[in-house]
Amino acid sequence: PPELEQTLATLISHRSVLGYLVLSRAESEPVSIIRHAGVVFEGEQGRKYASAVHKIVESCTTGLKEVGGGETDEVRFMRIRTHRHELLISPDPRYLLVVLQNPSMM
Numbered sequence: 001p002p003e004l005e006q007t008l009a010t011l012i013s014h015r016s017v018l019g020y021l022v023l024s025r026a027e028s029e030p031v032s033i034i035r036h037a038g039v040v041f042e043g044e045q046g047r048k049y050a051s052a053v054h055k056i057v058e059s060c061t062t063g064l065k066e067v068g069g070g071e072t073d074e075v076r077f078m079r080i081r082t083h084r085h086e087l088l089i090s091p092d093p094r095y096l097l098v099v100l101q102n103p104s105m106m
Contacts, residue, residue, distance in 0.1 A: 012037045016105040018085070021098040023050050025091070040100060053098050056080070057091050 011020060019038015023031050031054040036046055057075060064073045078089040081103060088099040 008035075008037070011099060014101070016101040016103070018100045018102055020100070021046065021050055021053070021096075023054060023096040023098065025054075025093065025095050031096075034095065038100065049098070049100070053087065053089060053096060057089060057096060 008020065011017060017038075019036065019041045021036045021041050022034040024034055025031070031050050033041075033046055033050050036042075040046075041049060057078070060075050060078065064075065075091050078087070078091075080087040080089070084102070086101050086103045088101065090097040
């Protein structure tokens with residue numbers, strides 16, 4: 001849809017943003033990259049990021065179920081900052097949006 005294209009274009013235009021990934025989130029299939037932007041997510045490196053982010057989100061989701069005492073809760077947004085980068089993760093039942101940015105450029 002045009003609004004999605006505009007949102008992704010605006011996102012990648014920020015100088016601190018190194019790239020983004022849109023990942024599938026089907027439980028019956030391995031994670032796959034629906035689309036991406038940024039050199040950092042090209043090829044094997046992109047697949048490594050996709051797999052790692054998927055594992056992080058699934059681990060947090062499982063942890064929430066365990067501590068929730070049977071009540072359902074969900075991850076809405078995650079921000080993971082390392083020394084060099086910051087990952088912004090926005091899960092949806094159908095996909096994961098991942099943005100990688102350089103926090104020193106903000």
